[in-house]
Amino acid sequence: MRNSYKDDSFGxxxxxxxxxxxxxxxxxxxxxxxxxxxxxxxxxxxxxxxxARRLRLAERKAEKEEKLAxxxxxREAKELAEKxxxxxxxxxxxxxxxxxxxxxxxxxxxxxxxxxxxxxxRKARKGxxxxxxxxxxx
Numbered sequence: 001m002r003n004s005y006k007d008d009s010f011g012x013x014x015x016x017x018x019x020x021x022x023x024x025x026x027x028x029x030x031x032x033x034x035x036x037x038x039x040x041x042x043x044x045x046x047x048x049x050x051x052a053r054r055l056r057l058a059e060r061k062a063e064k065e066e067k068l069a070x071x072x073x074x075r076e077a078k079e080l081a082e083k084x085x086x087x088x089x090x091x092x093x094x095x096x097x098x099x100x101x102x103x104x105x106x107x108x109x110x111x112x113x114x115x116x117x118x119x120x121x122r123k124a125r126k127g128x129x130x131x132x133x134x135x136x137x138x
Contacts, residue, residue, distance in 0.1 A: 032039035 032042075
């Protein structure tokens with residue numbers, strides 16, 4: 001280490017730079033290379049980690065797809081149930097409307113027959129050519 005910037009000469013700084021460069025090169029050369037058992041061990045560990053990672057990702061993807069398929073099936077079943085309930089409700093409402101319409105038609109027919117009977121009775125009381133014919137037919 002240098003004590004002060006002023007104490008250093010240009011030559012000493014260049015020498016320190018060369019020493020640092022040489023130390024880096026020595027560290028790089030000291031690392032195990034291909035074919036070295038330590039290098040192969042590290043490579044095998046990395047491959048095992050990568051394989052485990054791929055397996056976990058595949059499992060997660062399969063779980064996600066299964067979950068999505070299950071949710072889709074549940075959603076379709078729910079929509080089908082809602083559609084069936086809606087159709088049943090609409091059918092019941094239509095049947096109720098038809099029943100009310102039939103009752104209204106029957107009521108109108110009863111009212112018309114009662115009105116016709118009153119009209120015929122009034123004509124019979126007043127007497128007339130048509131009333132006599134009507135009584136003759138009865």
